[in-house]
Amino acid sequence: MKNEINITNNHNIKVHKLIDKEYLILIGINLFSFLLFLFLTIFIPGFILFALFMGFGTIVFSIFSWLYSARKKLKKVYYLNKANDNNYYWVEVWHKKDDIDENTIDPSLLWNIQGKLTPVIDNTDKNPKPFNPHLEPISHYNPSSIDVARTLEHSASSRMLKVKEKGVKEQLKLLIVVGAFLGMGYLCIVLLESTGS
Amino acid sequence: MKLFRFFEDRTGYLTKSKYESGVYQVHEHEGYAVDPGSVGMFVKSRLFGYRKPKKEHCVTVRVGDGTPLYPLQKNYLASKPLLFSDLKKMDNASFIKSQLDVEKNVANPSERIGILLTYGALAFACIFTVLLIPKIIPYVQSALEGNFGL
Numbered sequence: 001m002k003n004e005i006n007i008t009n010n011h012n013i014k015v016h017k018l019i020d021k022e023y024l025i026l027i028g029i030n031l032f033s034f035l036l037f038l039f040l041t042i043f044i045p046g047f048i049l050f051a052l053f054m055g056f057g058t059i060v061f062s063i064f065s066w067l068y069s070a071r072k073k074l075k076k077v078y079y080l081n082k083a084n085d086n087n088y089y090w091v092e093v094w095h096k097k098d099d100i101d102e103n104t105i106d107p108s109l110l111w112n113i114q115g116k117l118t119p120v121i122d123n124t125d126k127n128p129k130p131f132n133p134h135l136e137p138i139s140h141y142n143p144s145s146i147d148v149a150r151t152l153e154h155s156a157s158s159r160m161l162k163v164k165e166k167g168v169k170e171q172l173k174l175l176i177v178v179g180a181f182l183g184m185g186y187l188c189i190v191l192l193e194s195t196g197s
Numbered sequence: 198m199k200l201f202r203f204f205e206d207r208t209g210y211l212t213k214s215k216y217e218s219g220v221y222q223v224h225e226h227e228g229y230a231v232d233p234g235s236v237g238m239f240v241k242s243r244l245f246g247y248r249k250p251k252k253e254h255c256v257t258v259r260v261g262d263g264t265p266l267y268p269l270q271k272n273y274l275a276s277k278p279l280l281f282s283d284l285k286k287m288d289n290a291s292f293i294k295s296q297l298d299v300e301k302n303v304a305n306p307s308e309r310i311g312i313l314l315t316y317g318a319l320a321f322a323c324i325f326t327v328l329l330i331p332k333i334i335p336y337v338q339s340a341l342e343g344n345f346g347l
Contacts, residue, residue, distance in 0.1 A: 009246030018245075070245045080268055088268045089238035090201060090255060094246035112208040120209065124269060133203050133259045133266055133273045142278045148220055148263035149228030151287035154295035161299040173315065180318035187325040191332060 011074055011096045015066075018073060023065035030058040075100050078113065080131055082124040106130065199239055199255045200229070211239075214256075218290040221256060221265075229258050230279045230287070235265035 019027075037051035075097045081089050102110070102117055108130040109119040122131040138144070198221050202210045214221040220228040239255035257266040257273070264279040 007246070008240060008242030008250045011246065015247060074245050076242070082269060083238070085269070086234075087237060089240060090257075091240040092242040092250075094242055110207070111203070114210060118209075122268075131273075133257070134205050136272045136274060138259065138262045139278070143230075143263040143281055143284055144261055145223075145227045145229060145258070145263050147281075147284060148230055148279070148287065149222060149224075149226055151284055152217055152220055152222060152228065152291045153225070154292055157292060158295045158299055161296060177315050177318055180315070180322045183322050184318065184325055187322070187329055191325065191329055 008091060008093050010077075010093050010099075013073070013096070019062075019066050019069045020072075023061075023069065027058060027062050027065065030054060030061060034058055073097055076113075076116075076118055078111075078118060078120045078131075080120070080122045080124055088124065108132070198236075199253055201239070201255055201257045202260050203258070204260045218294055219287045220291075227260065228263070229256065229265050230263055230283065232256075232265050232275070235267055235275065237268065 034051060034054035037047050037054055040047045041051055073096065074094045077093050077095055077100060079091045079093055081091060083089055100119060105119060109121055110117050111120045111131075112118070113120070120131045121128045198214050198216060200212045200214045200221060200223065202212055202223070204210075212223055214223050214229075216222075216231065219231050221231060222228045235256055236254050237257065239253050241251045241253065243249065243251060257268050259266060264275050266273045267275045270276060
């Protein structure tokens, strides 16, 4: 594994070489069928629909099989890098899956990132090391993330500060809503009666 | 701001957060203090590394700790962690914001529902009125003919 990686492509596989051979054969068959139907439209114009169907199918199948092959062959790794003494940057790098074997890799490097086992490597020192921010336990003498989130909760103060509308404004609003609903009901009845007759 | 959140059970998530009154808020029960020194970059790959990567700012945090991490420091921890006294500043900023919102008369969600209901009822009433017009015309005509012989 390289010590300093600052690009997101570490596999260097060409786009067309990523796709599996069996899928390539199927894409070839699809493409041949598409061309065949396209040729047949010269004699039977009705075949244009088949040709379009095959063409669309080939495109969709190619995209999905490429994505499937990419997910099967490549693996994501997160690197923590040092830009200078004060700045750091994380890089999401794609490696060949064969280079990073989950069974042989140091388990301390693995994290469950977004539901997938992913190596997270600290590259800030001379030698890469596991990234473990929980080596030192969270102190009870410092605010927790829930304490910080609670500072934004002021619904009680908002309720206290809010003065209820005085006068007939609120009652008038309620009257309009009730009136509108009653009117709707009445109109419904009229409409149904007229349809019946 | 993008947050790289690390849980104690070795799970991690890349999450978008909302900035509000000096706090990066993930959800109602999770927030982190804003600290410019803890901000780094995140180089995100696109299309399995085939396309040009996307760069954005990122803060690294451990879930449960209100202080963001300093990944270049020893044990990734800030030399000056957040104190309970610092919460006062955030609390005050948030309180002033709530006060301003009330003064500006910003409707709360329940009020907004009431307003929507009113508009909905009015809209339905209008629709029914429009639908009823062709039905009512023959009645009006027959009533006029019966009563006034028009």
